[in-house]
Structure formats: structure tokens, C-alpha cells
Amino acid sequence: GIEYVYRLFEIYTLGLVIGAVAKLAAQPPEADVVFDALPDGGLKASLGNYKVYYQANLAEICGLEDYRCWVPDIVVVNELGKSAAVVEVKATDYADYLRDGVLQVLSYAERLKRCLGDVDARPSVLYYGIIGRSTSSRLAECLKGKEVELVGLDITKNDENSIHRLVSTLSTSSWEFSNQI
Numbered sequence: 001g002i003e004y005v006y007r008l009f010e011i012y013t014l015g016l017v018i019g020a021v022a023k024l025a026a027q028p029p030e031a032d033v034v035f036d037a038l039p040d041g042g043l044k045a046s047l048g049n050y051k052v053y054y055q056a057n058l059a060e061i062c063g064l065e066d067y068r069c070w071v072p073d074i075v076v077v078n079e080l081g082k083s084a085a086v087v088e089v090k091a092t093d094y095a096d097y098l099r100d101g102v103l104q105v106l107s108y109a110e111r112l113k114r115c116l117g118d119v120d121a122r123p124s125v126l127y128y129g130i131i132g133r134s135t136s137s138r139l140a141e142c143l144k145g146k147e148v149e150l151v152g153l154d155i156t157k158n159d160e161n162s163i164h165r166l167v168s169t170l171s172t173s174s175w176e177f178s179n180q181i
Contacts, residue, residue, distance in 0.1 A: 062115035
């Protein structure tokens, strides 16, 4: 059922993230990405100074046992630049579900900052769906004062560009949020 559609969208997004990180890490296109299975079922890929985690609980990322119940969809960590992107993937245009995703990713990013120390953890929600005017205004109201990157994906070549822009900020020390709603 529908659970598989969400999982496929997450995996599609993970592929785009890994491709963007490989470009950022200057990995040759033919380089193999090796995934390591994590003990609690998540995955980790290493690309130079970058680590990409999929469905990994924060305890697996930063070693604090108290963080086992916190499982973001995707986390990218730039160990050299001390920055990270925390990504929630949502296959919906339903405002309440997207708002919940924003609240989740804000919580994940805050916990990641605490457990990794001086890492700049940047929260993002990637969603598939057309946001209507009423949904957009409801989300803008919920996001007032929140620094969350919202990126709408549409399963086209534009998705690759959007993900590349999001990931490329990890190589810089400052990051400007641009809520794309």
C-alpha cells in the first residue's frame, strides 16, 4: 500500500542527496557508494568528509543512548565543516502533515546540535506535492520565526538542482534559510 509509496519517495530523495554529496565531496561519478547497515536498521554511507544516514536513530549518529527514539529520514554530516542537514521527507501536500514534519525536523536538528556539540544542524523538509494558496499561508504562519528549509520536489530534473542547492550549503560556514513555500 501507501507505505511503500512513502518509502520509495524517501529512497528517491536519498539517491538525490547521495548524488549531490558525491559532487560536493568531489567523488568521481563512477565511484561506488558503500552502505553500512547500522545495528538498529538504518544505513550509513561515507563520502570523504561526509556521512549520509538514512533512517538512523540519533543514538547511532552521536552515540547518546537517550536519543535512540529519534529517527530522522536523512542526516548529512560534514565532519570537516562541522555542519549537518537534517531532512524529513513527506509525500503530501496536506498542511497539517507538513507542519508535523517541520516540528519533527526542528526537534531532530536541536537534538543533533546538542549531541554533536558545535555542529550547525540545518533542518529541512522535502515534500512531494503541489501546495495550494491556503496550505502555503497556513505553513507560513506555522514557520514564523523558524529556520526551516522547505523544498518542493516534483520528480523531475529540477529535483536534482534543488537537492544540490540544499546540500552545497554544507560546505560553507554560513547558511541562509529560504522557505520555499
